[in-house]
Amino acid sequence: MMNSKPRRIVILFGLGIVLVLLPVIITDTRWHLTMTLICLSAVVALGLYLIAILGLVSFAQAAFYGFGSYTVAILLLKLQIPFWIAWVFGGVLSALIAGVIGMLVLRMKGAYFFLVTLALNQFMVWIFHSWTRVTGGYDGLRSIPPPALLNSPGKVYYLSLGLLVITFTYVITILNSRFGPVLRATTENEVMVQSYGISPFRIRMTNWIACCFFTGLAGGISAILIRSTFPTMFDMMVSLRYLVFLVFGGIASPIGPVIGTAILSVLSEFLTPIKEFEPLVFGSVLVLTLIFLPGGLLGLFRKKEA
Amino acid sequence: MISVDVLATIFVNGLIITSSTLLLALGLSLIFGVLGVVNLSHGALFTCGAFLYFLLFRLGIPFIIALVLTLLTGFLIGLILEKAVFHPLRNDLLAGVIAAFGLSFMIEVLLGAGFGKEIKSVPQMVKGVFHLGVVSIDAQRLLVLGGTAILTTALIIFIHHSRIGRAIRAIAQNDELSLLMGINPSFIRLLTIGGGTSLAMASGMLSSPTSYIDPYIGSELLIQAFAGIILGGVGSIYGAIVGSVVVGFLLATGLFFAPTWAYAILFGTIVLVLVIRPQGIIPFESA
Numbered sequence: 001m002m003n004s005k006p007r008r009i010v011i012l013f014g015l016g017i018v019l020v021l022l023p024v025i026i027t028d029t030r031w032h033l034t035m036t037l038i039c040l041s042a043v044v045a046l047g048l049y050l051i052a053i054l055g056l057v058s059f060a061q062a063a064f065y066g067f068g069s070y071t072v073a074i075l076l077l078k079l080q081i082p083f084w085i086a087w088v089f090g091g092v093l094s095a096l097i098a099g100v101i102g103m104l105v106l107r108m109k110g111a112y113f114f115l116v117t118l119a120l121n122q123f124m125v126w127i128f129h130s131w132t133r134v135t136g137g138y139d140g141l142r143s144i145p146p147p148a149l150l151n152s153p154g155k156v157y158y159l160s161l162g163l164l165v166i167t168f169t170y171v172i173t174i175l176n177s178r179f180g181p182v183l184r185a186t187t188e189n190e191v192m193v194q195s196y197g198i199s200p201f202r203i204r205m206t207n208w209i210a211c212c213f214f215t216g217l218a219g220g221i222s223a224i225l226i227r228s229t230f231p232t233m234f235d236m237m238v239s240l241r242y243l244v245f246l247v248f249g250g251i252a253s254p255i256g257p258v259i260g261t262a263i264l265s266v267l268s269e270f271l272t273p274i275k276e277f278e279p280l281v282f283g284s285v286l287v288l289t290l291i292f293l294p295g296g297l298l299g300l301f302r303k304k305e306a
Numbered sequence: 307m308i309s310v311d312v313l314a315t316i317f318v319n320g321l322i323i324t325s326s327t328l329l330l331a332l333g334l335s336l337i338f339g340v341l342g343v344v345n346l347s348h349g350a351l352f353t354c355g356a357f358l359y360f361l362l363f364r365l366g367i368p369f370i371i372a373l374v375l376t377l378l379t380g381f382l383i384g385l386i387l388e389k390a391v392f393h394p395l396r397n398d399l400l401a402g403v404i405a406a407f408g409l410s411f412m413i414e415v416l417l418g419a420g421f422g423k424e425i426k427s428v429p430q431m432v433k434g435v436f437h438l439g440v441v442s443i444d445a446q447r448l449l450v451l452g453g454t455a456i457l458t459t460a461l462i463i464f465i466h467h468s469r470i471g472r473a474i475r476a477i478a479q480n481d482e483l484s485l486l487m488g489i490n491p492s493f494i495r496l497l498t499i500g501g502g503t504s505l506a507m508a509s510g511m512l513s514s515p516t517s518y519i520d521p522y523i524g525s526e527l528l529i530q531a532f533a534g535i536i537l538g539g540v541g542s543i544y545g546a547i548v549g550s551v552v553v554g555f556l557l558a559t560g561l562f563f564a565p566t567w568a569y570a571i572l573f574g575t576i577v578l579v580l581v582i583r584p585q586g587i588i589p590f591e592s593a
Contacts, residue, residue, distance in 0.1 A: 057400045104581040114403060115344075115536050116580045122529060123573035130566045137566075240407055247404065276418065279411035286408035290401045291394050 045257035047211035066234030068219030094216025140230025250296020324554025330531035349528025355510025384503030
């Protein structure tokens with residue numbers, strides 16, 4: 001991993017050009033949709049990464065994604081508010097909810113946080129399901145009008161890629177800032193961090209809010225990409241998918257969740273003809289990775305280097 | 307006005323939901339206490355029990371033999387799960403939870419593929435309907451209720467008054483210390499997950515005639531059982547009982563007055579209880 005700085009810049013630049021030109025090279029709209037969804041899921045997986053490095057696993061990410069999605073859908077359909085305002089509003093609202101929930105649950109230990117977020121995901125899905133007047137109930141909200149600038153998956157791709165780059169930059173910046181070592185120390189030894197006068201609670205809160213903010217924004221984009229939103233899009237199975245992406249990629253570096261998401265999403269695209277077996281493949285990948293590759297794909301590379 | 311009839315209906319429905327919730331919650335709670343695994347595949351194993359009974363019934367195997375076979379299969383599956391998945395992941399609680407969740411999806415897909423898409427059902431094991439005023443309850447549900455009551459009592463006696471039960475409680479409290487007391491933790495772990503899985507599969511078998519059978523029946527129930535043990539206190543048998551009763555009556559009341567909101571209310575309550583009392587109503591140490 002000891003790349004020199006100029007070399008790293010060249011690689012990043014090349015990767016950037018490839019990513020920007022991708023929709024031009026691959027013209028199939030089906031793949032445009034997949035690529036866009038990969039960017040959005042990678043944002044969610046990166047959000048999970050932000051809290052996973054603090055030893056927290058959230059099962060509520062699908063719900064926060066859904067929250068952003070429903071907010072955009074409702075604001076566009078019922079109040080005719082411009083997309084950009086609705087989008088930011090969805091992200092901020094997700095962050096606010098995360099803040100309130102965080103105040104209540106972030107003092108808990110790992111397992112309890114996990115249990116609460118699991119219950120929370122179910123609670124939110126049932127709200128989407130039951131509050132028919134606003135959320136459309138079981139059928140959800142359909143024919144959400146996308147803004148003219150974003151009326152095809154190929155165009156939404158650039159917005160999603162932009163969000164992914166911003167999220168990634170945010171994570172990298174945080175890790176390389178003065179804050180970075182503190183993050184790692186919080187997982188290793190909470191008492192030590194406290195003894196230096198730093199509040200582990202505030203660290204967890206910051207990352208948790210950032211995690212849900214980006215997740216909400218990603219969900220908001222999905223509303224105009226898919227153009228509909230309904231409760232089953234955000235159930236526990238979806239939350240599990242994001243975790244699989246993260247676990248498969250590994251959490252040694254923020255590139256892990258992105259790679260994990262990309263590989264598994266492409267795999268899932270090829271599995272479309274046997275859609276009903278997808279949970280079987282994902283479940284196996286998850287269990288096998290946990291048992292045989294505890295560090296995920298990144299762990300594999302680390303081992304070879306050593 | 308709320309009449310006696312309404313109260314009676316809610317009470318009976320509450321009991322029914324409580325019993326099916328408790329059947330799963332007991333196993334979940336025991337396995338968590340001893341193995342430290344929140345076994346989210348427990349519901350899928352319940353479903354396996356229902357499907358196995360469907361198969362055995364089709365083959366014309368008598369009830370008692372079917373029950374024994376189900377218990378044995380459950381024990382065996384439990385042993386395999388412990389050896390293949392939970393034991394390798396024993397040092398990481400979250401890895402165990404996530405792996406179990408993955409397993410449950412795998413089991414559901416396999417059951418769906420193996421048995422086909424159409425919804426199945428088996429006839430009731432005991433016939434008859436009982437009437438209590440306006441409320442009627444069929445004999446099969448009474449069998450499940452009775453089975454739950456007997457199993458729960460038996461489990462409490464076993465855990466508190468037998469050598470193995472003592473060993474199980476010792477390991478749940480402190481496995482290194484219990485090692486010093488001459489208890490073999492891996493043996494107890496195997497016994498617990500084997501027994502717990504047997505219990506889940508037998509519950510699936512007993513409950514199968516009360517509704518249709520599809521690959522997801524267990525997971526739907528698991529969410530309730532899970533709600534029960536986190537409400538009551540994870541890892542404690544009394545906690546599982548109290549939590550299941552709360553879930554049962556909350557759901558019965560919710561389903562009666564506001565059917566679409568019942569589950570939202572249930573999960574809202576859980577989030578609230580966890581926030582106010584993260585250790586649950588009855589904490590683990592007093593198990």
